[in-house]
Amino acid sequence: MASKKWLLVAPVAGALGLGAGVGADKFLSAAGDAKQDLKPATTLPLTRVVLFNSGVGYFSRSGEVEGEARVDLTFPESDVNDLLKSMVLEDFGRGRISAVSYDSREPIARTLGSFAINLNNNPTFAGIIGQLRGERIEVAVSAAAVNQPGKLTGTIVGVEKQKVPAGTQTLDADVLNMWCAEGMRAIRMTDIQSLRFSNPVIESEFRRALEVLALSHDSQKKAVQLHFAGEGKRKVQVGYVIDAPIWKTSYRLLMNEKEKPYLQGWAMVENPTDEDWTGVKMALVSGRPISFKMDLYNPLYVERPTVEPELFASLRPVTYQGNFNGRGERGTGDNQQVFNFSTGLFGNQAAPRLPVPALGPLPLAFDAPMPPAGGKLGGLAGGVPTDGVPAFEKMKLAGVNDPAGEALRRKHAAGTAAELAQRLGAGSVGNAATAGALGDFFQYTIDHPVTLPRQKSALLPIVGKDIEGTRVSIYNAGVQAKHPLLGLRLKNTSGAHLNQGPITVFEGSTYAGDTRVLDVQPNEERLLSYAIDLGTEVDPKAGAGKQKITSIKAVKGIVTTTTKVTEETTYKAINRSQADRALLIEHPNRTSQQFKLVDTDKPTEDTPEVFRFALGLKAGETKSFTVKEERDDVSTIALTNGAEDQIRYFVSLSEASPALKQRLAEALTIKGGWDATARELAQVTADLQRFTIDQDRIRKNLRETPKESEVYATYLKKLSDQEKEIDALTAKQKGLVGDEFQARKKYEHFLANIND
Template sequence: MYARFLATTLLVAASAPSAIFAATPDTSPIKEVRLSSGGLAEVLRAAVVNQDGVVRLEVPLEQVDDILKTLVLNNDSAVIADLSLVGPQPLSETFKGLPVTAESLASVPALLNAIQGAMVTVTSQGKTVQGQVLGVEPRTAADGAEAYLLSVLSGAVTIATLELAPDAMVTVDDERIRDKLVQAASAIARAKNDRSRAIQIKVKGNGAQRVDLSYVVAAPIWKTAYKVVAGEDGKARLQAWAVLENASGEDWRNVKIILSSAEPVTLSQRLHQWYWRDRMDLPVNTAANAVPEADTGNLTKRAQAQRAASYAAAARMQAPRPAPVAVAAEAAPDRILTQHYGGGAIDRDSQSTATESDVSATFELPGTYDVANGDTLSIPILDAEIPASMVSLYRAGGQERHPVAALMLTNDTGVSLPAGILTIYDARSGYAGDAQLAGLPGADTRLASFAIDRKVTVTEDRKPVDEITEVKVVDGMLRLTQKARYVTDYTVAGAMDAPRTVIIEHPVRSGWTFSSPASDGKTATHHRLKVTVDKGASQTVQAVEEQLRRDTIAIADTEPEALLAWSASSTDRVLSAKLVELSEARQKQMAAQRALDQWEDARERLVSEQARIRENLRAVPASSDLSSRYLTQLEATENELRALAGKRETLEGELHQLEGKVRGILRTF
């Protein structure tokens, strides 16, 4: 209805100057991008310093926080004095100082109500009024349509009214209000495309015209895809390809790319944001579900390799230093590259230069690259021949009775390999399967499991065995040392067509010692057993876990059977004989105690019977036959009680004598 006024306002606002948002050509091209496995990109730009000593950098809004955190100047003769940019909420901040709101600019009636008191000239339906705005009153016309009636106070102290029709034209005569309306319309126009920020960087120095700026921002994690072709001579052809994306918000042109396998601690903070004290916001857990665990390496083999490396280093100290060699290995023999598996050889001139640091490997790609914003690039970073052998890997405790086929890889490339997905080819039969490869440091080994080996079956038989290793008695307390043992027999039924090397992973139990004649080191979570099974044959290997347990028991309260068992386990003949003697004495003592307890039970039974008979006597006539019968029963129970009374002293005497004998034996320990 009131589009004419709004269009005019926006046109005026668009023609107004704006120093902060004025478009300028890009004068800071990207020279280099260093991508890390931590999901960050270190961006290096060649920036031009203008005559005012300012570098202007236009960046996406989502990168502002990271740039405020990490921006540095790579120049020895210049420093950054300060930097400035528009705040995080420019629209709301702009309207805080204006007499109107963004909503009031949506229609002429709302705007006129918002600038009450301002001088205006309004024309509608051929009629014009001029004066100070008093207000706009909504009304319903005769046909039911909505209408608005404007009231103004003219210079002659006259109130004039005007119905606002769709052709209404408003001129704001108050210059101060008019400027504020232009400012408000400009703010709305900017907010519609509020996706970037122009950062003004003030540089101080000796008049440098060009400087290098670098900063770290979030970036898609670069991935590694490996292809390995397994041969038959203990070697395999390994190719590594890096897959990366340009999500910087601009095209890369002639950009140097460096890849790092480092996984630094990465923190982010909304520096380009206002903060007030508030309650803690409990985040929702969006972590992915656990995936099958990748091999973390043989720790025992690693320790052996470290010792061997130490010996080799000592030998090199006394020998002439050899000439340096390239990190990239020579091309694998053509006999391994049968058919097309592995993607063929990689041009040596296109391979990356790999360097090793304390915590990561860095791959500097040759030349420069053009990558459009949003595009993906896949680049070869390694092509080498490495030691590899096929094995079958069985992990104890699972539901699957068949092991998995795995390729044991040894990294002798001289540089650590980042984690990634591994595609395995067999030189004879082609695609074999996929595996998850954890980070593989130089000179270390990994098992890459890729398929179920159903030609081999492994069964488990686990038996607990306990034995007493030491028995001592000190101050009436028996100190018992027992050895708990678990013996697990693994029976491997080999394949019918070829021999197999089987690696069995047995869980590590904290506090238990482990031994096996087939032991082949351990990982962080499992012991490894290695067995070679001929075709069509079966073989059993044993794993033994042991744990010593020490108990302290009051010997005086110990059961005779336990004393006999301990005496049989003791290597001290004198102690063993004393335990047997104590066991026999304790048996007699306990028998005497049972006899006395039986006497007490019998007496209580007779006393209870007497009470019952006396109660019955009171309930029947004194001269009746029933009364005579009760009297006879009462006399019989009385005789039994007299007989029992004579045995009590004898039983108590025997028990006292046996208890003394037990105490005497205990004093001899």
């Protein structure tokens, strides 16, 4: 096999220094050979397109060249960064890739700033003149200017603003100061009709700056030249990844009472380029490779610090970092997945042309608008041919050898595909794609060359298969409170990965509704719903619910109560239609809320959101189905010195153990002793307060009563007696305070150590 030499664009461009100012029409190769640009350019037609549903596409061009050859390509400026990041060139014969050149550019602001006259930021007339102080100019002055000759020659001194009269007011005006033969002159800028630079270098710089501005307006297309050096005729190829619209899918599902559901899938591809796709090989990949953009096209400059020389500095010690992994070799494995730029497919690194078993694609969000179909259903839009191949003829999985199954499919397709075409009002459409697994991706390879004019879209048939499916009615109170939805339990027996997309459902030849499906792997089951089942009605009723305490435990004064909460929901369903119904009831899955099913049939399906229960309904039949759920609610209460009512409540519960009841009763007894001491203390305190008030009254009376009177002596005796009683009560109060403290402490300690 001829040797193959390939080259990445970005390293070549960097190594050869293809910087600003190197145009595609003036490129010199690394060997300095300028003659090759004189040869006519060779055309490399587009031969392969691989579209991803992640917003990028791989485009491959290939053809024959002879000897020294040049290939000219043009790209929108928005694609140049992706081109420099991903372009790969290959030479399959006795040749080599000489170099690649492209229209580079400086940032426009930097380029304009490099001229003697800086036109950045749209400078004014006065701003331009102000940049040229000291330059000689020729000025033609308006005839209406006062005290000014028609023409002046001199040197620019500067531009200033002066107050000039304007009727009854004064305004600021720009004035040009010139040094002329007769001396200084001041000329209003509004009086200048024309101005010419005497220095031809300045005039040339001004023209070049204006040309740069003009060229910056026409920067939509950029030229890229590929230079191949070698001998004789040989095949060359270039591949690159650039922005591309995601490809989308839509399906048609035909259902008939006596046959399996028939699924027809279409891929929608778009050609947004300015080039016709003529007879290209196309593949559609379902996957989300990581892709990003990087600015490689604009010259980037890094600010460097200014370092002064160290005349007397000592040499600093140098440190070196050791090798991290010894040899520094890149490991390879048998299952390493790489993108083969020769075939435009993913493959094994050791054997790039062999597919690798699939692990499954990453599901995508569904929000892309669908373009209008380019032709009638059954025909192929965008010039893609159809040859009436039966539905199962072209749909073969890579690597599958099933002669018996193939014969059965051919026989079955002869009737089914023709019947479908007749019902849908179009010609027979078979698979025009071969589906296959590519590691974590899934690919549809279009079996026929695709022709798609520029700025056009096309529908390409990728699936045409009978699949397994069971009719069901799906009820979810959160979706439709009264009626279930007509649906289908679909099993993907097409052998292909079904990319997400909308599905239009037909009942026989009648439109039945629309639905949507996410990515479905081969042999995976998925529910679809497409219409409201008006013939079936479901009435959900929630029960009253029950709560029952099941256990009471106490640990160090903390009582834990477990209460079993039971909830019931009864679904009453009636089938008023003339056909039997297989009803699927979706009940909320509240496992995260600690609910579990009890005394209920096991659900047919268990998803994170719902339980699905199957219920068969014959025509005219009414049935009820009850879902019972239980949950244990646990509550804790800390027994404190104010929890007598809670203690009495726990003692009254039959669920409390005798030992716990006994301990709680002892706690109430201790609390009773504490309460008695507290009451006695309160009584003594009240007596003391009463004596204090009475003594205040006696002292007031003594101040108003004559000392010689008999009453005065009585008051004195009573006051003396009360003092003795107060002393006794104060001593008793002191003792009761200590007793009350000990009783409270005993009670709290007892509560804190109750265990059962």
